[in-house]
Amino acid sequence: MDAELSLMPSMLSRGFEEAEFVMRLKNAQALMAAQGVSGLLLMSEPEVRYFTGFHTLFWQSPTRPWFVYVPVDGKPVAIIPEIGADLMRKTWIEDIRSWSAPAPQDDGISLLTELLTPLANAKAGLGIMKGHETGLRMPLGDWERLTKALPGLEIIDVTGLVQGLRMVKSEAELEKLRHICAIGSATFARVPEIAGNGFPLEEVFREFRRLALATGADDVPYLVGGAGPGGYTDVISPPSRRPLENGDVLMLDTGCTWDGYYCDFDRNWAIGHAGDPAKRAHDVLWRATDAGIVAARPGNTCSDVFHAMSRVLAELGDAGGDIGRLGHGLGMQLTEQPSLAGFERKVLEENMVLTIEPSVSYGDELMMVHEENIIVRSGGAELITARAPSELPVL
Amino acid sequence: MDAELSLMPSMLSRGFEEAEFVMRLKNAQALMAAQGVSGLLLMSEPEVRYFTGFHTLFWQSPTRPWFVYVPVDGKPVAIIPEIGADLMRKTWIEDIRSWSAPAPQDDGISLLTELLTPLANAKAGLGIMKGHETGLRMPLGDWERLTKALPGLEIIDVTGLVQGLRMVKSEAELEKLRHICAIGSATFARVPEIAGNGFPLEEVFREFRRLALATGADDVPYLVGGAGPGGYTDVISPPSRRPLENGDVLMLDTGCTWDGYYCDFDRNWAIGHAGDPAKRAHDVLWRATDAGIVAARPGNTCSDVFHAMSRVLAELGDAGGDIGRLGHGLGMQLTEQPSLAGFERKVLEENMVLTIEPSVSYGDELMMVHEENIIVRSGGAELITARAPSELPVL
Numbered sequence: 001m002d003a004e005l006s007l008m009p010s011m012l013s014r015g016f017e018e019a020e021f022v023m024r025l026k027n028a029q030a031l032m033a034a035q036g037v038s039g040l041l042l043m044s045e046p047e048v049r050y051f052t053g054f055h056t057l058f059w060q061s062p063t064r065p066w067f068v069y070v071p072v073d074g075k076p077v078a079i080i081p082e083i084g085a086d087l088m089r090k091t092w093i094e095d096i097r098s099w100s101a102p103a104p105q106d107d108g109i110s111l112l113t114e115l116l117t118p119l120a121n122a123k124a125g126l127g128i129m130k131g132h133e134t135g136l137r138m139p140l141g142d143w144e145r146l147t148k149a150l151p152g153l154e155i156i157d158v159t160g161l162v163q164g165l166r167m168v169k170s171e172a173e174l175e176k177l178r179h180i181c182a183i184g185s186a187t188f189a190r191v192p193e194i195a196g197n198g199f200p201l202e203e204v205f206r207e208f209r210r211l212a213l214a215t216g217a218d219d220v221p222y223l224v225g226g227a228g229p230g231g232y233t234d235v236i237s238p239p240s241r242r243p244l245e246n247g248d249v250l251m252l253d254t255g256c257t258w259d260g261y262y263c264d265f266d267r268n269w270a271i272g273h274a275g276d277p278a279k280r281a282h283d284v285l286w287r288a289t290d291a292g293i294v295a296a297r298p299g300n301t302c303s304d305v306f307h308a309m310s311r312v313l314a315e316l317g318d319a320g321g322d323i324g325r326l327g328h329g330l331g332m333q334l335t336e337q338p339s340l341a342g343f344e345r346k347v348l349e350e351n352m353v354l355t356i357e358p359s360v361s362y363g364d365e366l367m368m369v370h371e372e373n374i375i376v377r378s379g380g381a382e383l384i385t386a387r388a389p390s391e392l393p394v395l
Numbered sequence: 396m397d398a399e400l401s402l403m404p405s406m407l408s409r410g411f412e413e414a415e416f417v418m419r420l421k422n423a424q425a426l427m428a429a430q431g432v433s434g435l436l437l438m439s440e441p442e443v444r445y446f447t448g449f450h451t452l453f454w455q456s457p458t459r460p461w462f463v464y465v466p467v468d469g470k471p472v473a474i475i476p477e478i479g480a481d482l483m484r485k486t487w488i489e490d491i492r493s494w495s496a497p498a499p500q501d502d503g504i505s506l507l508t509e510l511l512t513p514l515a516n517a518k519a520g521l522g523i524m525k526g527h528e529t530g531l532r533m534p535l536g537d538w539e540r541l542t543k544a545l546p547g548l549e550i551i552d553v554t555g556l557v558q559g560l561r562m563v564k565s566e567a568e569l570e571k572l573r574h575i576c577a578i579g580s581a582t583f584a585r586v587p588e589i590a591g592n593g594f595p596l597e598e599v600f601r602e603f604r605r606l607a608l609a610t611g612a613d614d615v616p617y618l619v620g621g622a623g624p625g626g627y628t629d630v631i632s633p634p635s636r637r638p639l640e641n642g643d644v645l646m647l648d649t650g651c652t653w654d655g656y657y658c659d660f661d662r663n664w665a666i667g668h669a670g671d672p673a674k675r676a677h678d679v680l681w682r683a684t685d686a687g688i689v690a691a692r693p694g695n696t697c698s699d700v701f702h703a704m705s706r707v708l709a710e711l712g713d714a715g716g717d718i719g720r721l722g723h724g725l726g727m728q729l730t731e732q733p734s735l736a737g738f739e740r741k742v743l744e745e746n747m748v749l750t751i752e753p754s755v756s757y758g759d760e761l762m763m764v765h766e767e768n769i770i771v772r773s774g775g776a777e778l779i780t781a782r783a784p785s786e787l788p789v790l
Binding site for chain 2: 055056057058060061062063064081082083084086087100101102103104105107128130131132133134135136137138139140141143144157159205206209210213214218219220221222223224233234235236237238255324325328333334335339341343
């Protein structure tokens with residue numbers, strides 16, 4: 001179960017061969033045909049990138065909408081602001097329709113109307129993602145105008161179709177995920193250089209980001225954590241300036257990226273010495289993680305993995321239910337489908353990438369989290385993070 | 396017009412006094428009362444943070460929706476996943492309603508329905524942001540369910556109301572913006588240490604991020620740029636591994652953050668030597684920027700500032716129209732309202748923070764961009780970035 005960690009970026013190429021996009025398109029079109037969907041209208045960063053390879057940080061600006069239309073036959077069409085047309089031309093997409101954005105009166109809506117009118121006239125089905133874990137990355141008012149202009153169009157929720165495709169990773173995607181998890185692991189291994197008694201938490205965060213970059217991460221979009229006497233109380237805070245003190249438990253949870261793919265895992269340390277309640281919580285979490293890794297096999301459901309972990313967590317009288325789940329999918333997004341939750345009956349498939357992420361409450365409103373990243377394989381999970389030590393390490 | 400750059404983080408406190416939030420709420424409620432809006436339902440990160448102070452990177456996960464309700468009388472109400480309740484309790488918000496998320500069957504919808512039923516029964520107006528530069532950060536399907544469950548509710552588009560409040564910054568916000576612009580300026584000043592002939596562009600990006608963090612940035616969420624012989628062809632690409640070569644023009648454009656506020660500006664350099672077309676483009680852009688800074692006065696419109704820059708850019712036969720605008724607002728987001736565009740009639744007000752960002756095409760499909768950040772002041776713009784040199788610098 002040991003991860004073979006590789007930090008050789010020169011061995012890995014960025015982006016994907018065109019065959020990867022051909023395969024993604026073919027898989028999507030087979031499902032679309034089976035489900036009576038004539039086209040997909042996609043507008044969020046990971047979906048646009050999934051079908052086109054268009055990769056830019058420009059999505060950070062909320063000003064401009066971006067659209068990709070995936071027809072049931074033929075290649076995707078990009079309907080995008082002019083500022084992105086040059087970069088889109090470097091992808092495999094040929095049909096690129098652009099406008100000078102921002103244009104509040106018509107931010108792509110007339111281009112979309114023109115494109116979709118034949119579908120509306122044919123009373124065909126247009127797939128939109130409108131379900132769990134989605135948002136509408138265009139103004140709601142523009143969406144209302146667009147659908148009003150296309151009254152014949154049948155809107156079909158394709159959340160499951162698209163998430164289902166993205167959940168199962170290709171070998172090329174797995175290489176990128178292994179690489180960024182190796183970078184994350186190597187960064188965590190160097191935390192003793194940047195944290196300990198007297199180090200302000202804010203500086204630990206800053207130096208962690210710098211270490212991750214030096215280790216090969218392109219970016220560290222996500223870094224949260226906590227520290228406090230005997231434990232921490234929440235897991236999504238930005239850092240305080242308070243210096244770490246002997247007796248603290250420190251947790252860092254990071255989503256680093258390489259070529260647009262995330263790792264997402266955390267580590268805990270005791271500062272100076274570890275108290276018994278924290279040691280006990282760490283031990284239970286470590287064994288719950290093991291149980292989750294073992295249960296993460298093709299054919300088992302997400303709920304099965306959740307319950308495998310919950311049974312161990314129950315030793316502390318806590319099933320970890322408050323934060324809703326004990327792990328999730330991982331890929332182009334920090335958190336993706338599926339959820340490792342009691343309600344989730346999805347069956348695991350080979351080449352899904354998951355976080356195994358049990359959490360417990362203990363003591364006086366303290367909590368502890370623990371997380372590893374795995375690939376679901378027929379022969380058992382492939383661990384792609386360097387497994388945390390079984391005992392809470394002391395800095 | 397020189398910026399007084401300060402890099403003393405210990406002088407600045409994070410977050411805001413409660414009085415800041417009281418003022419924001421009072422300003423919002425005055426506009427709501429005048430416009431017949433009984434409540435605002437907000438769900439995107441900057442709006443939730445604006446009214447509550449809730450600050451976390453957890454928004455990177457698309458899994459869970461977060462809501463804040465701002466009533467026309469009384470304090471805001473947070474309707475949020477349980478995982479954020481502890482952090483929300485550290486803000487000034489008292490009424491916090493949470494659920495164990497994710498819960499695909501009911502991700503906050505019944506809590507929202509309960510909260511909004513009195514409004515619906517009174518056939519009152521609920522404000523939603525559904526206009527330009529917005530998105531719906533919740534599943535469209537959930538939004539449809541919610542409005543169906545509340546048939547009496549009148550939905551009012553409050554995009555202008557909320558963006559109007561956020562466009563004009565408080566003195567406490569301006570301090571944060573000055574600080575992060577000073578950090579960005581100090582980072583750009585050190586680029587000669589990390590870039591030059593033979594440096595792979597990817598490594599320049601990596602080292603720029605590390606420098607910005609060392610200089611005091613909390614994060615570098617946005618870093619794009621380009622490099623090529625005599626100039627670059629697009630401005631939103633991730634870096635290639637190609638080493639810089641003599642004769643290249645290099646551009647880096649960054650959005651660094653401090654305490655949740657962004658700088659957004661760029662710089663250009665020639666590698667080894669600068670060609671005449673690039674020198675000419677830089678000169679025109681520098682003077683266009685000057686013209687934009689001078690025109691950015693209270694009482695002038697955004698269109699006035701755009702045209703002041705366009706008139707200079709016309710020397711190169713290019714009005715910079717393709718990318719839609721020549722600058723924008725800046726604050727909690729990398730790009731905010733207003734747009735410095737020909738179509739934008741908004742009148743500038745004191746304490747708006749703007750990017751002045753002319754761009755030109757030249758040569759064989761090359762382009763060059765140039766950007767500074769300013770505060771609109773009654774006595775003329777306050778430049779908060781260290782002004783780029785008037786001549787294209789050579790590395």
